Amino acid sequence: MKFYSKLQDWLEGPFSQKMQKFMQNPYMHALQVCFTIILPMIMVGSLASLFNTFRNFVSWLPDLSLINSFSFGLISIFMAFLIPYTIMESKKLQKQKMITGFASVSALIALANPQYVDGNLVVNAGYVGTSGMTVAMVVGLLVGWLFSTYFKHGLFKKDSSLPTVVVVWFESILIIFVLILACIFIGQAVDLFSLMEVVFRPLANIGNTYLGFLLLYMIMALCYCCGLSAWTIWPIVCALYLTNIAANAAAVAAGQSPVYIATDELVFMGWCCLGGLGCTLPLNILMIRSKSKKISTIGKAAIASSIFNINEPVMYGLPVVLNPVMMLGYMAVSFIVPTITYIVFKLGLVSIPAVAMMMNFLPQPISTFMVNSDFRGIILWAVLFVLTYFIYLPFFKAYEKQELENEQEA
Template sequence: MKKVLLTCGAGASSGFMAQKMRQAAKKKGLEYEIKAVSESELNDYMANYQILLIGPHLKYKLDALTEEAAKYNLPVKVIDEDIYGTLNGEALLEQVDEILPGYGEKQAPAAPTSTKVEKQEVKAAPTEQTNTNEHSNFVMDWVQNKLVPNMNRVTGNGFVKAIQDSMMLILPFIMVGSLISIFGIIRENFPAFPDLAVINTFSFGLFSLFLSFLLPYKVMENYEITKYKFYAALSGVATFLMLTLPVNVDEGMAFSADKLGAGGMLVALFTGIVVAAVFKAFAKFSFFKKDTSMPDIVVSWTDALVPVFLLLLGATILYSTQIDIYTLISDLFAPVFNIAQSLPGLIICSLVVTVMYAFGISSWAVFPVIWAIWMQGITDNISLAEAGTAATNLNLMEVFHPFIYLGGTGATLMLVIFMLRSKSKRLKLMGRLTIVPSIFNINEPVVFGTPIAFNPLLMIPMILCSIVLPIITYVFFQIGFVQIPTEAFQVWYLPIGLYGVLATHDIRSLVLSIVNLAVSGAIYWPFFRAYEKIEVEKEAKGEV
């Protein structure tokens, strides 16, 4: 049996791709085990599979993923954009067969025989517009030769990757906590319905505590310092809890629930990075010689004594002197968060993510930064609402995904709808293949299959939407037409309209969703028609 592992970041679009591959394998009577996982889960699965296939939007991480997969003698292949865009499971199976020609135990690829993988270049859009002038070539070359390698170095850093992976691993708890708000709506209308709010308290409400454990653990894992993984993780929790400055009460110690939840995220990040850095510094330290007769477990916990003691000593000093790290870090980053929550900040965040995506770079590259802004924003809104004050923050996941990312980053849903009735056979097929993922805000197939990425004719409206839609959304909320979210609701795979209503608890949000859909459609329409004309002409000439 051939075993194929896929990833795309969060495991969403690659999940659709894996499903198509399984269907194709079943149709051909082939024995395949095909699984799609998030990037943060790769290390848990790579040892049991024969090949790793990554989405084209993760090409900038190819070097880092290839290096990691080499530990398991696992070849890595970037899925062709056309195959990924059309979710062509049969074609992808054929490519896998070329690399893994036989059945049996895990093996290295037929050629080359080493674990070094031939790197595929992300293809430019197969249209006449892609290389129409020298300026376009210059931009594309700069992205490929400058931006992508630098992004690869940044995201390949052990600490940066650990932050990304840690947040991804916490996502199920955030989603569970978010879904509880639905039960809250039900309970408002049916008081007899049980109160499930405590689930939110012990899922989303422990976000920072989870982060303080996972971040040091993942850093140790990334740098292969296995002997300190759990010691670093536990030290992270202990240090973080001391930095919350718990209060002594008759029953023991009282911890602030706000600091354990999303409100303590920045301190959890600070704690995790410091703890990981200390343990990394002591990676080669040992009280024993290499040929010691002492059991390995004894060597490990004895060597861990020094970094554990130093970290807890430092935390004890801060606790004893009542130095409030929360306030210090909040004051330090306050100017950044204030700018981020302004209209220019809203546009900048939207624009940066969309431009990167238009050049084939996954939004997960900047996810830690964007998510930090979103989490702090919703946390502040929750606090303001609890204090009886009007919420003000709009740079939130609860705003971006229901109203700006309509069908995915770049608001591509209307483009897909246009393609469903296109005169071009290829575009109509693309519309049919990508409409279901788009409804659930998953648009990698349409971005790389149409394609939008590296296609100036469709990149322009995508980028325009990232500027115009935040402005419209900001105005609607500022004039009070739609209620600003005051509860965490981070389930971004919900369909447009439903997500907005549940995130804002305001039926009027449907109007904003419809307006933004209409505006995005108006922006895409002339560019779509121009692109459609080119495709129809190519089809008439037999070029497609």
């Protein structure tokens, strides 16, 4: 208890003060505001995904995947607009904020290198959805910085007799023209959206070692809690996991024991994603029991999704994303849980999954038992759940104290 008390004091004191100062700069503030505003769109997509989970068991239910496609599936466009818009707002450039957001969206789509096919503009859906989040964030921040710097100086003198709206029009034309033209050339020359896959490809070579297993998980977790798409490196992770589960199934068919730990079944359906990436189901329980009305309300609204391993409402609603205090707890869990899981399976204390399933939205520990039919796995799941609860506890209490103080002031 002394350790928890000291950790909580440090989180509430020096760490929180320094981080709050850092998060107040216009660019970090813009990211926080962006994810707060788009939360309803994320939750709508999560609800659609949750509903579609039941279609695996009741085939006559309607397919609501398009709702997810037109809400969460357009998140990169929302980000590209909101980030520079908020930066301009923070820098008191109210008259230029709207056109800056429009220019950023145009830049994002130009970088996606859309093609005209039979008179139709065709854009990769992933590039305007979750797969484009990283590029959208970078574009939004760069456009926000570029336009705020440009408009701060301007082409016209401050005492110009021209109407303000006319000044904004003429000042905007040049920079928007140059921005879109540059993005068109870049988009045709380089696929920035696939570049991340190339950057992370060497990780697949070490993916079956403890270091690789942990690193792949922690990189996804770090991306997620920083507001980036955790699925940026999914093509690499998926290729590794599918190869491994196929090899495990072949080994069992040949009368041998499965050996590959890094599989989708073990990580996402079994033991490393209790309620979603970063094991946020125990955190959701803490939220429901919170003394803060805001946190408790969000926790109650998010619990149904968490049970089906959809944790966007927790990540963006609490939030964990870009929340310095909760990010520390999230990354601690993302280190400890995969480490314990890997050791337990490496020692043969629980059977390694050898059946391809990939039904990540099934509630745990039901899916946990389904992947290997080993009751020892349920015990491991319960131990990890309790452990995760207590890892999150001091970080959550520190953040809860901040929210209670804000509620009292309000």
